[in-house]
Amino acid sequence: MLKLGIIGTGWISASFVEAAQMTKKYHLEAVYSRHLESALSFSEDFSHVSLYENLDEFLMHDMDMIYIASPNAVHFEQAKKAIEAGHHIIVEKPAFSNPSELNEIISLANEKKVLFFEAARNIHEHAFEVIHEFLADKKVIGADFTYSKYSSKMPALLRGEVPNKFNAKYSGGLLADLGVYLLYAAVYWFGNPKSATYDAVILESGVDLSGIGSLDYGTFKVALKCAGNFNSYLPCEIYTTTGTLVLDSVNAIKSAKFIKNDGGVETIKIIPAKHPLIDEANHFAEIYETRETPSSCYLYKDLQDTAKDVAQISYQMRRAAGIVFDADQN
Ligand SMILES: NC(=O)c1ccc[n+]([C@@H]2O[C@H](COP(=O)([O-])OP(=O)(O)OC[C@H]3O[C@@H](n4cnc5c(N)ncnc54)[C@H](OP(=O)(O)O)[C@@H]3O)[C@@H](O)[C@H]2O)c1
Structure with a gap:
């Protein structure tokens, strides 16, 4: 234990x-x-x-x-x-x-x-790997990811308080919150984009309440939307040359179907996790227990590289929107 x-x-x-x-x-x-x-x-x-x-x-x-x-x-x-x-x-x-x-x-x-x-x-979810494998023989030509959720901290924000989540002093904002899941999905499934932009609604505290981003992969683009002041019920979509993959979300994925260009529908079997954090908890423990083995070293390095890519893209997007954290001054 x-x-x-x-x-x-x-x-x-x-x-x-x-x-x-x-x-x-x-x-x-x-x-x-x-x-x-x-x-x-x-x-x-x-x-x-x-x-x-x-x-x-x-x-x-x-x-x-x-x-x-x-x-x-x-x-x-x-x-x-x-x-x-x-x-x-x-x-x-x-x-x-x-x-x-x-x-x-x-x-x-x-x-x-x-x-x-x-x-x-989200990248530790079994469903993430299922989607990754499904896309292996497809040519991606675009994607549209959204994650917007009315935050439990909104009432405080509306009362004029500045919760940590919405404070530049605490490196807050939506891109640094729900946006992280969107970026992990894009990097895990499509790799590192050539460039990224972000256009945001900025609070007086200096961070984003909502925003629309774009990742440029050269031959295609990925649209990203995140917000903390409303709920979105839109699905996430990945466009390929043979059809559209429709996911209920890119976080805690519960359903996935591929709608072919001829209208045929293929349902992809997703087994939702028993707890939203159980896959990552399992994964960390497994890597810890086998940390000397080559396969764990490889997996660990891969996780670090993905984390680095996500941090770099997020930083680029944040700067494009003019969001500066207090921590950036150090
Ligand atoms: N994976 C997910 O699904 C998920 C969901 C929500 C949040 N998060 C992440 O979890 C982290 C915490 O988010 P949160 O919304 O829970 O934050 P939070 O409510 O602002 O703070 C979390 C805890 O940190 C301690 N804390 C608060 N202010 C502090 C300060 N100024 N200095 C030191 N410690 C302080 C408090 O614990 P004590 O009073 O016990 O010290 C507090 O309960 C963030 O990085 C967030 O992005 C992840």
């Missing part, structure tokens, strides 16, 4: 712990929160969990893997400290504010011989 440490006690940490428990590969070992009472209520359903409100003391605890789910801009310092203390880490997406931070962490992790994973859950 992997001894799991948690940084940040928001709902996504609770969800990750739930998924980790379902894999039967992790045991909740220690929790760090800025407030001991939050760590206590977070872990009340578990026994023998060590609780900390001092990060340095938490990092001295014996753990195999630390999951970091604090606001985006806080990840870098926490990840650095965790790696320096010798821990393997899983960092919620977007792992870091910009490519420089990501590259620094990857170098440090390699130097200290620990694993770093970005928790971009």
Whole structure:
């Protein structure tokens, strides 16, 4: 059993712990929160969990893997400290504010011989691989991906507050949130685009509330849309020379059908995961357990390369829209 440490006690940490428990590969070992009472209520359903409100003391605890789910801009310092203390880490997406931070962490992790994973859950879904294989013998000539969801932080934003999620100080905005899933889908299925642009609705806080992006692959383009102030029920589509692949989403995919140019429909069998984070939790544990084997090394390197590509494209798009994070000044 992997001894799991948690940084940040928001709902996504609770969800990750739930998924980790379902894999039967992790045991909740220690929790760090800025407030001991939050760590206590977070872990009340578990026994023998060590609780900390001092990060340095938490990092001295014996753990195999630390999951970091604090606001985006806080990840870098926490990840650095965790790696320096010798821990393997899983960092919620977007792992870091910009490519420089990501590259620094990857170098440090390699130097200290620990694993770093970005928790971009969709590329770990079994369905992602099914779609990848389905596209293998097709020629892609375009795609249209959308992910817009009314945020639970919208009421606070409308009251005039600036939640971390919508704050440049915390490297927020929609491209750095739901947009990450769209970029992972594009990079995983189509590779690295030649260039990328983004046109966004910018909040007073300096980050994007919604936006429309375009990835240029030379022979085709991919349209991306994300928003935090409304729900979209549009499907995602991948256009090929022989037909259109229609997905209900590029995250937590539940249905996929290929509508051929002659009108015939082929349904692709998708088995939805039992929990939205279970595939990534399983994947991280498997790579950790077999980290010395060539196949795991290859897979791990592939994940890092994809994370680097996504971070670079996201940065390019963000700068095209004039979005500057406080972390970019460092
Ligand atoms: N994979 C997914 O589906 C998914 C979904 C949602 C969010 N996320 C990612 O998870 C991360 C957290 O998102 P969130 O919306 O939960 O963020 P959040 O509510 O702003 O913060 C999460 C936790 O971080 C700690 N925290 C808050 N402000 C902090 C600060 N200024 N300094 C240090 N720690 C602070 C708090 O825990 P304590 O009070 O215990 O310290 C808080 O509960 C983000 O990177 C986000 O992109 C991923």
